Amino acid sequence: MIAEDDLLPYLRSDDRRIQLRALRSLKNSIIGHSEEKAAYLDRGVLYELLGIISTQEDGVKDPMSDECRIQAGVVLSSFAYSDPEISSRLLTPATLSTLVTTLTQYSPPALLLASLRTLTTLLTLRPTPSLVNQFPGLPTSMSELISHYSTACFENYARQDVQLLTKLCTLVPLISPSHSSAQSVSSELTSPLIELVYGSLKNSQTSGILFDSKLQSTAILALAHVLTPTAARQIASAGPKFTNPLLALLRAPDTATRLSAASLLTAIYTSGKPEVTSSSGVTRAPQITTLAMTLVPTLMKLLDDAIAAGDHGRNCDPRILHTLAIVCREGGDVTDRCVEAGLIKKIVSIVVQVAPNNHFASGRILERDGKLLSGSLLCLSALGLYNEDYRKAIIEAGALGAVVAVMNTANTPAVREVKIAACHVLRTLSRSVRLLRTTMVESGVVCGIVDLLGDAPSEEERPLLENVDTVTSEPEPMDDEPVQTTVTEVPAEEDDEDEGDQEEDLEVRTAAMAAVCNLVLDFSPLRKPILDKGILPLVVSGARSRYTPLRLNSTWALKHMVFGDDMDTKASVMSHVGFPLIMKLCEDKEIQVQEQALDFLRNLTARSETYIDMLFDNVGVDEVFKLVDRKLSLRAVPAADDSEQELLSTQPYYTKVIIAAAYVIVHIAAGDDRHREAVIGHETVLRKIVQLMRHENYEVRLACVWTIINLTWVEEPNRAPGEAASPSLAGQMSAGGPSAEQPQREESISSGEIYFSDYRRRAMTLVRFGAREQLEYLKQDPVLDVREKTKTAIYQIDSLGGDSSLGAEDEQVESIGSGPGHGVEVAGSAMEIDSELLP
């Protein structure tokens, strides 16, 4: 036995025997003794241990050296298994790097296990999303380890293998705490995890041997965490052999297993959702029924049990709520059943329990409560997504106060996720015009959001961060050395130019931007306060971001800002944005950004000749039409690595781009004569428009008909030419008369109507391109709106091309008047939010 005081020098000994003995003594003296641990840490034992763990073998196999490394690893894990005060002192870059290195190199299993224990403990204490960026090889190593030990486990089922696998699976969500980081490790980790999960399911089914339920549930959770929609669809296509055993696990006696199965099934079922918008509307995938019938009851039961367990659900596993949030985003039956089971009230009561402001002062409660709170808020945002009544219920249950409190809380790393979730709730609630105009006005959400948007690491932001730090360090007056608080860590992260943490910030800004989107619509009373707070530069900078979700939401917000007839706002937006940026966004690599950018142009040009001129002047007429031409010709082309499924899921966005581009033309055609001339002058675009009248999506067809209506609309109805045929009569006529005859009739225009020659010419051009025939076809369109507008278009074309008397002008006025006003269709509908934001 070595006397305790002398252990440190012995740890440094070159003699492995002495070192080993010292390590064993150390282990025995510290286990269960916090004071001892603290004392040793004070004397720098950490670096001795890390040194021993990272001992390199010089080609010679030295069992003694391995044993020392193992013992050092075990001692380190014992330090980690203590009060957070002590374990947080282990959180240094050197510790993480040493531990990760043991995973990436060949290490004895016992050392691996010890390292994994330490690592999972430390990362649970403080999530470090940058880990994967710092150690790019980590996912690959973990993938190999999981594969290796899975194989071993299925052969022998040794205890140590089970433990190792369990820890490896626990580590997976810890190294990828954010959505984006989870996606980034997905490619490496998905397939070994699928193997492991599938193996465990098969094992318990066929051999009847009960597979370690902890390992099974941890593995399933890990898989659910990293699963990308593509991978999920692959699993779904594998059919019932994978899903049936998972469904059976939903009724397993232990909670962890049920939750893990529910969360994986949720990932699988919600990914397969091809939200196809056909002419008949939205088709829901048949899996939705399964979701509603199996997952909702399971998750509601888990939640009820957690709430019944005491403390008003404070000890509820946050993953229950996260999973519920994903399930509820489906809308329809799924959401209805959750609400019917009282989910809104249950969640709001948890939120109100956990969210009181003062809790955000102390760092530790936060980590746990933070996850619970963010899960709860995400759930609320999902519940209100498609249903006004539910939004109302959320407000009535008293959630808004808590949300605003969260928004206005000082920023700490743990609050970040909660704030993202709070932004989602605001975005959901802002979908309600009524709420926008009433409750939300008084709630003081504006400051919180704008502050979040300004959260980017910029010069103005420094003081804010420092404030935060003083707040977080305050509640720990017991500590003599406030070294371990965030004060020292924040600058360190910035110095590292840590991409991962920046990405976390970007996620916050993305979420805040999503909340902004609806608040800046023209009928929102919050529009002015938000703009007054100087949000425009922040939005524009977001639109320039390389981070796609942020760029998308920022473009979205810009689109909403130019929605409506408020010319002042349009002007002030344009003074910040500039056409080069918009043009760039129109050609964005991400199809959804293109959609928003074109919608921006659509909104900008609506009812505004000024802005059509501005567009033409700045971009060039030909350039504008070239752009539109390209967009109208868009086809969803699968990238090399994308599956057909992937293509199917992006298809709707391509269609939406076409719709947006078509409406830009609609709006230009609604401008003055020069603008109409410009449209008629660009034949390729016109021909495309005529072609697209047979597009499968009714909105595309509708836009094309609108183009024709606007191009053939006569400014002064009382001087309009043509016969006074009623729409139905016109329809009959044109059914009999081939369009080729029409140019001849044109000659018979009476003298006083030279003015109309432009209109006639334009109409005839359209007829020449086949528009008249297409319109004839659209008379049978399944969608009422298309049929109605088609009648108007046919009437206008025919009256311009007709040679009959000028008898019944009044009637004509009436019939034109019955068309929707000025013949201008305004865009601005796209209020849906990007799904990337949810976990």
Next chain:
Amino acid sequence: MASFLQVPATKGHTSSFTTVVAPGLADRPANEYFVPKYLASTCYADCVANSAVAAQLVSKRAAQATGSPGLSVASSRSPLGLFDGQTTPQLYSYSDLSKPSPLPPGLPGFQAFDLQESSLAGAEDVPPHLPSCWSPEGVSQSMEIFGDMLEVKFAGPPAKGNEQEAAAVRANHPIPPQCGLFYFEVEVMSRGKDGYAFLLPRTSTDAFERDDPIVNERSFIGVGFCGPKVQLNKMPGWVSDSWGYHGDDGNTFACQNSGKQYGPTFSTNDVIGCGVNFRNGTAFYTKNGIALETAFKDLKGTLYPAVGMRTIGEHIRANFGQREFAFDIESYMREEKAKTYKQIHTFQPPLELLGGKESASADTAITQSIHKLISSYLAHNGYVDSVRAFLGDVQKETNAFSATKGVPCGDVDTEESEIAEDVEAINRQKIRTAVLEGNINRALKLTELFFPKVFEDNPEILFQLKCRKFVELMRSCGLAKESEYIDDDEMQDISKQDEDTDMLDGETPAKPNLADLLNEALRYGQKLHESYRNKTFLSSTTDVQKALNDIFALMAYPDPINSPVAYLLAEEGRAPVAEDLNSAILVSQGKSSVAPLERLIQHTTMLMRELAEQGGQSAFVNVRHDFLAP
């Protein structure tokens, strides 16, 4: 589906329910016991399992008239020979007992009591059936019942008069309270002509986004239960002695026509579940797999599941456990069971009962009783080495305890009697082993030797053994035949053999001559016939002549192993004989034929059953399932 319900065996069973058929009456579905999986651990399931075995035995005798004496006597003891091989070994591994191990793999004897009590009992002990489908009795003509009697459609014409008119159906059986919890689901296939779905007006003015349409769907269907005398022309809940949850307003009705706000409305595609809990006399509903709160309290009496309808086209399908439920009822059951056991565990028996005035001595008393129960059980079954090891351990523990605490401990003065008991137990064990090996000669000889009074006092057991010996002889013939593929041989040439064959101590020769074996068997059979031809046992139910006829039937078949009576030859038939002999020896030694531990279990089981008849907590206790399942 005709596998016999073995309650412990349902653990890990994959099918969602098990059906027990009472043979002989199997053509009548009314006699088919049907126990859904969630009830597998209830007192009710135990009763059903038990009665199934009994019914099996009774009908076997009645229908086939070929039971062996071993079986007909043992039928009151153990039914093992009758079970299919699939379930039996899981439960009681008798084959392992031929080599006594320190710890018995199964718990022989525990199942015996049940049968003794109920096998020959009257109809009043047959457990009631569970509701399993709708009953056509007393149903209005407007109701159509079809689809395995699970689906009901309101076909019209609509009821005349006031809106209170309706039509209802109820299940084929009332809910037996001893099942503790009963649950069924009703899926609304169609809400009918007058049920409605309408789009609610939107409360917001916005038109700039896609919201889900807000649809409100209702149906005029009511789900609930009612008493036996309730007429089936009202919705469940609207009249006295009936309870219901209605789809048009989501209200519950308890014996009156004014409702109480309860849950959501329901309509087409919704699955409504209804659970009656006899632990606390409450009922609850579920909608689409999610539990709603408690609907009714203070329920008692005879209750039939019921469903009521009011408009043409309404169509429902019930699930009484035939299919997987939408609601996780098994989880609910686990929780209810846990509550019952929590209450049992928190119960503090009065100290006086435990023979102590203070809790410390009461604890000691309990521990000592438990030790006695264990050692007596082991001794009863002849596990001599185990008894020694066990007592040794107890002694050590007690010494250690008294050493540390300074508590004096007495009551270990039983060395002498224990040694005597040891010898006796060893002998009993030898005899048991012999029977289990099929070596009846040896068993007879050893019994004569060690316990000479047994056969005098109990001639029945001697008869039983002799019958078994004959069976064993036939068995070796059969086996020999099978192994040698010898053609049928008429048993004409009966050669002279040693008179005392049956007292020869030894196995049958390694390579027995089939003819010799047949001769021996035949001769022994004749002898047996001679001795017992005119005998009856006054004190017993054993029908000697019938028993003889049964076993002699073996000789009628050229290849008994593959004959209809082959079950008589099964090795499993030895265990009951061994059990009976063991008990007879114990009785002759002035001891109980059952170990105290077994008696304790028998007593507890019986008390539980008595209590469960009225429902209540004890329905959730299944002694066999909860304590004796491996």
